[in-house]
Amino acid sequence: GFHFGSPLTDPDNLAGITAATKAINDAGGINGRPLVIKTCSDNNDVNQATICARKAIDDSDVLSLIDVGSSYGDAYTPLLEKASLANLGDLPSGKADQNSTISFPLYGGTFTTIVSATAAIKHLDAKKIGVPYVGIPAGAQLPPFIKRIVEPMGGSVVGVQAIPITATDYSSFAAKEIADKPDVIVDGLTADMYTKFIRAVRQQGGTDIKFLASTGVFDVGQIAKLFPGDKNIYMVEQYDHTAPGYQHFLQDMDKYNKSYPNRNDGATSGWLGTYAFAQGIKALIDSGKTEPTRADFVQYLNKQTNFDVEGLTGGINFTKPNTSLGGGTPRVFNDRVWLSHVEGDKATPLNGGKPFSLFLED
Structure with a gap:
């Protein structure tokens, strides 16, 4: 291999x-x-x-x-x-x-973040979805895909901004995001970038904004150490834990x-x-x-x-090709994600532990 x-x-x-x-x-x-x-x-x-x-x-x-x-x-x-x-x-x-x-x-992959936005609307009462993303081609796919999915559900995409991998000061990115008043922010960044971004948002008073953290880059132990006591962080799991x-x-x-x-x-x-x-x-x-x-x-x-x-x-x-999003992504065979709420060093499953999906099940 x-x-x-x-x-x-x-x-x-x-x-x-x-x-x-x-x-x-x-x-x-x-x-x-x-x-x-x-x-x-x-x-x-x-x-x-x-x-x-x-x-x-x-x-x-x-x-x-x-x-x-x-x-x-x-x-x-x-x-x-x-x-x-x-x-x-x-x-x-x-x-x-x-x-x-x-x-x-x-x-x-990218669908993990897209599906997590629909999960936030369904289970976290979110309407405005914040979408900061890594300034690379894969990241740029996120905002239009998420917009296409959440608008029919009554949601909207806000706080769209490409953050360079080389960025060191996140204060201006955080200020822009807070100004757009998202209910939930999805994880379109690397672990290091998202950590800096969350901290900058919290430091500027954005304490009620919910963050979805992908387990592709975080585990619950990391989140507990990085953001102790933060009650507004949710895990988006790529696999059935x-x-x-x-x-x-x-x-x-x-x-x-x-x-x-x-x-x-x-x-x-x-x-x-x-x-x-x-x-x-x-x-x-x-x-x-x-x-x-x-x-x-x-x-x-x-x-x-x-x-x-x-x-x-x-x-x-x-x-079985994927037929969601107009059928333009036939080889994304598995778009399941599992959502959980981080409390201390534990993650409590939401939706009865059942996965969310655009393609495989409702």
């Missing part, structure tokens, strides 16, 4: 990949063969992302990409298509990730990567993508394909109607 991400998604994803790889190999690998995951970073640069893709393509040992966290899929996906190289568990942030037949995301797979993830992290401090869903994604790859390759070998090819793996994935790892995703049908 081959993983490449960016400074925005790693090292969390890599931490999960490391734990899962060690656990799988400790248990005998894949039918006795050791699992090897090679890595690369795009350094937030489209040219470097393409270099990473070419490294994977040129390495004959690589059967699939795993949990790619780059937002430059539009540049390198055509290369993957020519090589019949699957992109399993990728961040579906661009048109190529959301449309290519070699793209197999296991979570919603009540599933057996989540406990398995935590156990593997504690055993094989205990020193890594975070247990967020970025790390879960890396763990999940690794196990999903191993699960698929094992299924191919067990079916008689003792030396599976890249094309075999793509074909296998495209036939799966209930692909899951120990309940984490709720089951994904790779044969």
Whole structure:
């Protein structure tokens, strides 16, 4: 397998990949063969992302990409298509990730934030949704998508602003957001950026504004330490934290990567993508394909109607295209999110612990 991400998604994803790889190999690998995951970073640069893709393509040992966290899929996906190289568990942030037949995301990516806005309207009585976002192409997708979804529900999008990754002073961004009077602010920033943004809003008196924090970059322990006593922070979970797979993830992290401090869903994604790859390759070998090819793996994935790892995703049908948002994102197969309220160092599930989705269920 081959993983490449960016400074925005790693090292969390890599931490999960490391734990899962060690656990799988400790248990005998894949039918006795050791699992090897090679890595690369795009350094937030489209040219470097393409270099990473070419490294994977040129390495004959690589059967699939795993949990790619780059937002430059539009540049390198055509290369993957020519090589019949699957992109399993990728961040579906661009048109190529959301449309290519070699793209197999296991979570919603940008959709996680979009769906969280609808959850806020339904369960937090929100009308105005604040949308600050990272000033990169993937971030710019958020405001128009969220506007399209929340307006029919009686909501509106406010506080739309692109924040540069290099920003250090957040006071002006916070002032603009507060002036637009959002009821809820969605998480379209990195962990470090969102932390600075929340603190700046609170320091300027925006204490009643609710913040949705993505578990893709935060876990409940981090939030409790970063914002002690804050009663207006809610977690948006990418995976079902009540599933057996989540406990398995935590156990593997504690055993094989205990020193890594975070247990967020970025790390879960890396763990999940690794196990999903191993699960698929094992299924191919067990079916008689003792030396599976890249094309075999793509074909296998495209036939799966209930692909899951120990309940984490709720089951994904790779044969059923996403028809929400006008059908422009057919490869976003799983847009489920779970919402919970942070109280101290615990997260209390909302909606009876049931997921929210635009595509799969109401």
